[in-house]
Amino acid sequence: MVSEQDIWKYLEEVSDPEIPVLTIGDLGVIRTISLENELCTVVITPTYSGCPAMKVIEEDIISKLHEKGVPNVKVELTLSPAWTTDWITENGRAKLLEYGIAPPEDEVDKSVLFAAPTVVPCPKCGSRNTRMISQFGSTACKAHYQCNDCLEPYDYFKCLK
């Protein structure tokens, strides 16, 4: 008989399809797991409204649990409370950095126009002498930066509160 704890453990093997270095647990998108009458319900929340990874994550959860011998799995989507980058675990932040993506920094109010962009240290050399190239990046959750010292171009995982 599997327990909820087992399910959490199994899902540590499911990674984010767009940032494969992170598990969905690291990312903080698993909200609850419950077991009732042999039915396992996993509730997940999207990072951004249009995140195309959610559908893949749902399928990956189901196939991973099937592989582990949990036949009845239901994945539900919830919007509330809304996801925030504060839910990315410490372990997740360390993995992002190691992978070359700068983890979220605490940001000032985004509504200030022409405010100096957030200082995001370079994930490669650690320099704080970096510049924002674009407010938007390769996925909804990222912005694009470049290091002025080592010239490394890199993704920054935007702070979302």
Add this chain to the structure above:
Amino acid sequence: METKEALFEYVLRIGDDSLILGHRVSEWCGHGPILEEDIALTNIALDLIGQATNLLDYAGQLEGKGRDGDALAFLRYDREYKNLLLVEQTNGDFGKTILRQFLFDAYRTLLLTRLSKSTDEQLSAIAVKSLKETKYHLKHSSEWVIRLGDGTEDSHSRIQSSLDALWKYTDEIFFANEVDALLEKEGIIPSMEGIKNEWTFFVSDIFAEAGLVIPTNNWKQEGGRTGRHTEHLGYLLAELQYMQRAYPDMKW
């Protein structure tokens, strides 16, 4: 009219705004003036389509006739769409796209801020989620309006003529009828009057900083909220719906 029926109509309106604008902005994919803006516009389109999915799925639930977000997005006729005329207007040049986005983002940010406190739980959840994204869009579009308005002679005159062309569609943003009156009474949606004042103040401020002049011609066009659209929507839907119309019930 019952509350549920009114709420269906209301969620459809704001869901259609997201869907139609999201589709319009997505037309920039691969055509942006610079790579960074191509990526920015595509990201904004993706957020809008995501918000449309949440809203139209919810509208389908409220309607209770078995239609989901996809059925509402792909299988209605043009007169059944309730989006603002503003969002179906063609992209034009980058300046016109940015200006259209700015007029919309400014309204949408004010609306979502208030809807976050809606007495309707699901509408409030969608608003809280969407607001985080829309604030970021507004920062992007506001900065570009100022940059282009206060930029070169060419960028200034082009974005000014876009403002002249689009201003007539802005009154409709604040359209309200018996649907709104009913929902407002129940604390589900905010009053449009308050939003209109704050919107006017905000956009005037940005236009002043950009050196842009609001047209004095007061003639205004409306119709979107009641399904009467400009010619542009039909062409947009022809592309948006093509696959489902050509291959009914196809799955990707």
